[in-house]
Structures are given as C-alpha cells and as structure tokens.
Amino acid sequence: SACIIQTDGLNIYESLSSLVKEHKKLIIKTGAAPLPWVHTIISNAKAFVSGTFHGLDPKHFQAYLDEFSYRFNRRFWEGQLF
Secondary structure, eight states: OOOEEEEOSOGGGGGGGGTSSEEEEOOOOTTOOSSTTHHHHHHHHHHHHHHHHSSOOGGGHHHHHHHHHHHHHTTTOGGGOO
C-alpha cells in the first residue's frame, strides 16, 4: 500500500504497520500537548449532542454545534445563558 499513517503511540495501532507503507508514531510527553483542551471540548460536544438530542440528524448538525458553541462560550455567564 502507498498509504502513510500517523498515530499516537498506542499499541493497538501496531497491526496497521503491515498494511501501510509507513507508520509514523507521534508520542507527546505529558503536559506538552499542542492543544490540551481540544479533546475535552470535543468530548463535551459529543456528550451534549447524544445526551440532549438522542441522535444526530446530519441536516441539523451545524445547528447542534452552534448551540453547543453558544453555551460553551457563555458557561461562566449563567444569568445570560438563556
């Protein structure tokens, strides 16, 4: 295969090495993550969508993300949330 993949250092990806041309491992030291809050925000957005709407209609996906963004950006302004 002519594919090159880049993953974290998790052992589960080792089986991919035989399927691709090159397997690059990106291992980031603790505390050195390039965008440390990104994973937390994505996880919170997924929980918001699945917990609030009980499903995801692709037609309305942008509206779901817009509402999450609105609430996230105002999380410290409880009086102005609604």
